[in-house]
Amino acid sequence: MTKILIRGAKVLGGEPQDVLIDGETIEAVGSDLSAEGAQVIEAEGQVLLPGLVDLHTHLREPGREDSETVLTGTKAAAKGGWTAVHAMANTFPVADTAGVVEQVWRLGRESGYCDVQPVGAVTVGLEGKQLAELGAMHESAAGVMVFSDDGKCVDDAVIMRRALEYVKAFDGVVAQHAQEPRLTEGAQMNEGVVSAELGLGGWPAVAEESIIARDVLLAEHVGSRVHICHLSTAGSVEIVRWAKSKGIDVTAEVTPHHLLLTDELVRSYNPVYKVNPPLRTEADVMALREALADGTIDIIATDHAPHPREDKDCEWAAAAMGMVGLETALSVVQHTMVDTGLLDWAGVAERMSANPAKIGRLNGHGRPVSAGEPANLTLVDPAYRGAVDPAGFASRSRNTPYEGRELPGRVTHTFLRGRATVVDGKLA
Amino acid sequence: MMRHLISAADLTRDDAVLILDTAEEMARVADRPIKKLPTLRGRTVVNLFFEDSTRTRISFEAAEKRLSADVINFTAKGSSVSKGESLKDTAQTLEAMGVDAVVIRHGASGAPYTLANSGWIDAAVINAGDGTHQHPTQALLDAFTMRRRLVGRDEGLGQDLAGRRITLVGDVLHSRVARSNVDLLHTLGAEVTLVAPPTLLPVGMDNWPCEVSYDLDRVLAKSDAVMMLRVQRERMNAAFFPTEREYARRYGLDGERMAKMPEHAIVMHPGPMVRGMEITAEVADSDRCTAIEQVANGVSIRMAVLYLLLGGNEPAVTHARTEESK
Numbered sequence: 243m244t245k246i247l248i249r250g251a252k253v254l255g256g257e258p259q260d261v262l263i264d265g266e267t268i269e270a271v272g273s274d275l276s277a278e279g280a281q282v283i284e285a286e287g288q289v290l291l292p293g294l295v296d297l298h299t300h301l302r303e304p305g306r307e308d309s310e311t312v313l314t315g316t317k318a319a320a321k322g323g324w325t326a327v328h329a330m331a332n333t334f335p336v337a338d339t340a341g342v343v344e345q346v347w348r349l350g351r352e353s354g355y356c357d358v359q360p361v362g363a364v365t366v367g368l369e370g371k372q373l374a375e376l377g378a379m380h381e382s383a384a385g386v387m388v389f390s391d392d393g394k395c396v397d398d399a400v401i402m403r404r405a406l407e408y409v410k411a412f413d414g415v416v417a418q419h420a421q422e423p424r425l426t427e428g429a430q431m432n433e434g435v436v437s438a439e440l441g442l443g444g445w446p447a448v449a450e451e452s453i454i455a456r457d458v459l460l461a462e463h464v465g466s467r468v469h470i471c472h473l474s475t476a477g478s479v480e481i482v483r484w485a486k487s488k489g490i491d492v493t494a495e496v497t498p499h500h501l502l503l504t505d506e507l508v509r510s511y512n513p514v515y516k517v518n519p520p521l522r523t524e525a526d527v528m529a530l531r532e533a534l535a536d537g538t539i540d541i542i543a544t545d546h547a548p549h550p551r552e553d554k555d556c557e558w559a560a561a562a563m564g565m566v567g568l569e570t571a572l573s574v575v576q577h578t579m580v581d582t583g584l585l586d587w588a589g590v591a592e593r594m595s596a597n598p599a600k601i602g603r604l605n606g607h608g609r610p611v612s613a614g615e616p617a618n619l620t621l622v623d624p625a626y627r628g629a630v631d632p633a634g635f636a637s638r639s640r641n642t643p644y645e646g647r648e649l650p651g652r653v654t655h656t657f658l659r660g661r662a663t664v665v666d667g668k669l670a
Numbered sequence: 671m672m673r674h675l676i677s678a679a680d681l682t683r684d685d686a687v688l689i690l691d692t693a694e695e696m697a698r699v700a701d702r703p704i705k706k707l708p709t710l711r712g713r714t715v716v717n718l719f720f721e722d723s724t725r726t727r728i729s730f731e732a733a734e735k736r737l738s739a740d741v742i743n744f745t746a747k748g749s750s751v752s753k754g755e756s757l758k759d760t761a762q763t764l765e766a767m768g769v770d771a772v773v774i775r776h777g778a779s780g781a782p783y784t785l786a787n788s789g790w791i792d793a794a795v796i797n798a799g800d801g802t803h804q805h806p807t808q809a810l811l812d813a814f815t816m817r818r819r820l821v822g823r824d825e826g827l828g829q830d831l832a833g834r835r836i837t838l839v840g841d842v843l844h845s846r847v848a849r850s851n852v853d854l855l856h857t858l859g860a861e862v863t864l865v866a867p868p869t870l871l872p873v874g875m876d877n878w879p880c881e882v883s884y885d886l887d888r889v890l891a892k893s894d895a896v897m898m899l900r901v902q903r904e905r906m907n908a909a910f911f912p913t914e915r916e917y918a919r920r921y922g923l924d925g926e927r928m929a930k931m932p933e934h935a936i937v938m939h940p941g942p943m944v945r946g947m948e949i950t951a952e953v954a955d956s957d958r959c960t961a962i963e964q965v966a967n968g969v970s971i972r973m974a975v976l977y978l979l980l981g982g983n984e985p986a987v988t989h990a991r992t993e994e995s996k
């Protein structure tokens with residue numbers, strides 16, 4: 243493998259530096275590094291981050307290859323600056339056995355665009371009744387560390403307690419999709435002013451908050467760690483903040499769309515805004531941004547949820563929930579957090595790379611940009627401005643809520659263990 | 671006038687009064703031996719019903735036929751829709767047939783809005799009831815009925831409902847009739863009070879332009895019209911109220927309660943009535959109950975809406991007048 247010299251990039255948004263990659267590793271970080279024998283990338287004005295790590299991605303394979311495959315999903319990930327994604331378990335069949343998680347893991351290795359770390363289901367068939375073979379999935383080649391019934395809530399308190407306890411044996415973590423099922427029967431959007439007017443079934447904040455409250459108390463009681471997926475309400479922030487202040491080992495994620503979009507958009511009845519948990523209010527959005535800035539929320543995760551066109555090209559109630567997010571996440575984060583002064587690029591690196599890798603116990607990712615570390619890197623041009631054009635997506639699906647919206651920032655290069663997966667914004 | 675009728679909230683006061691006045695003219699047609707106007711001759715109107723509602727469909731159909739439109743009825747039952755054909759496919763089929771207006775009833779809130787704004791179809795879209803969202807022609811026919819009874823048939827022309835006190839009782843949460851009525855009655859200057867058990871009121875309605883009460887007896891004496899909303903018995907299975915009997919006792923309208931209303935006040939019901947639940951037979955069959963009138967008025971209102979959305983500059987109404995004056 244040849245050497246690559248990234249010249250003059252602002253490492254984590256700091257002073258311009260040169261970064262020399264040799265093979266799979268960062269050989270040196272400094273000023274005026276020799277370009278001898280190296281391919282040079284002029285990166286003046288650009289920001290160099292550790293490769294992004296997504297703890298929450300739906301790659302849809304096996305089972306829904308019409309919406310995404312591991313290959314198309316990892317291409318989309320690379321374009322978005324991600325070097326590792328956690329593939330959620332709600333596939334067909336469900337990733338609740340060592341066989342399925344190994345299949346997904348292997349497909350990821352073959353794709354070569356991005357590391358794929360499978361998430362294992364907590365319960366058999368995501369049915370919330372019987373624990374899946376968590377140990378077997380952990381011991382498989384996939385080495386599963388994160389378990390989630392995402393899409394469904396582990397609502398039975400005893401099952402949740404046991405899962406939290408059981409995965410302690412191998413330092414695993416349960417990632418909860420917090421949604422009290424009875425309170426959200428027929429739910430179509432956030433319950434509030436807009437749902438009352440539109441006559442759409444309400445998804446009340448309390449359905450999320452009550453589960454989070456229960457689960458942080460369970461985690462405290464059994465001495466486990468717990469991770470909360472896609473936190474979406476101001477009340478959830480308060481609960482997590484309180485739990486952390488008590489020393490409870492809870493981590494939480496927020497999606498880019500919950501940092502930007504509100505339920506006012508649902509007035510268009512455009513299913514592209516239909517997502518679970520639903521878009522909330524402006525007050526929630528502001529609370530989430532603040533919580534992400536102050537560390538109450540640990541990470542940004544995309545909840546990339548591809549759907550084929552026909553699942554969104556219909557009336558609201560019939561439409562599927564979810565949005566693609568891998569290729570727009572960093573831009574939305576720059577727009578909502580960096581350009582607003584809430585977070586610097588070092589903070590972004592922490593929340594989109596180091597922290598998710600730490601929660602997922604993922605080796606080789608989320609590392610500092612320094613000599614001797616694996617060359618998983620993302621180069622961003624923060625000065626770029628452009629309208630989102632889904633036609634250019636690498637993802638097989640186009641269900642983005644940002645079509646035509648002007649967003650800042652563009653990933654110009656992504657490196658996975660020294661190999662460029664993206665060059666000048668295009669897949670390599 | 672707008673191109674579509676999706677929500678009562680989209681109507682201005684003047685739009686609404688124009689529709690009511692036009693409906694008054696249309697009602698005169700119904701009194702003539704030949705109940706037909708040539709206004710929509712050669713125009714095609716489709717009644718696209720994804721949800722069963724014989725009453726509403728027949729009302730629209732009568733209105734369309736009295737305006738001489740070509741009528742196509744498309745009901746979901748037994749059609750391709752129930753086999754999973756999408757709203758989009760159906761819309762595109764209708765577009766290919768060159769229809770001028772689509773009257774749509776759909777179980778999903780927002781489906782008419784989506785149909786009107788999707789670009790799938792060019793026709794005018796009239797919402798005949800969508801999920802728990804809106805039912806604008808129902809609100810218009812209710813307002814029409816109120817104006818006739820409370821202001822007067824001829825005196826009412828050009829008038830709104832300023833200062834009239836209207837009470838709606840029942841399942842507001844699941845009611846598109848309630849939402850449409852609150853919007854339209856407010857636009858027309860009426861003072862609206864919603865009465866329901868708290869379980870049947872939506873969270874997030876604090877800024878609706880109306881009052882809310884949990885106590886029917888306290889508002890009856892100051893109501894010019896009391897509209898009883900249908901309450902489905904099955905709601906008690908989801909714990910919205912304990913039993914049918916308790917609901918009827920607290921929120922049903924019986925003779926005793928009706929006696930508390932001012933003498934001129936009317937009782938309204940969008941139908942179909944659940945006698946013994948929200949309304950007793952005694953009240954339903956009394957002179958003060960306008961349920962049957964509402965049905966008749968529905969045809970006039972729907973004629974007016976179709977005429978105003980599709981008729982363009984054809985002077986259908988003055989035409990009717992000149993014939994009468996002859």
Ligand SMILES: [Zn+2]
Nearest residue numbers: 392393419471
């Ligand atoms: Zn989820």
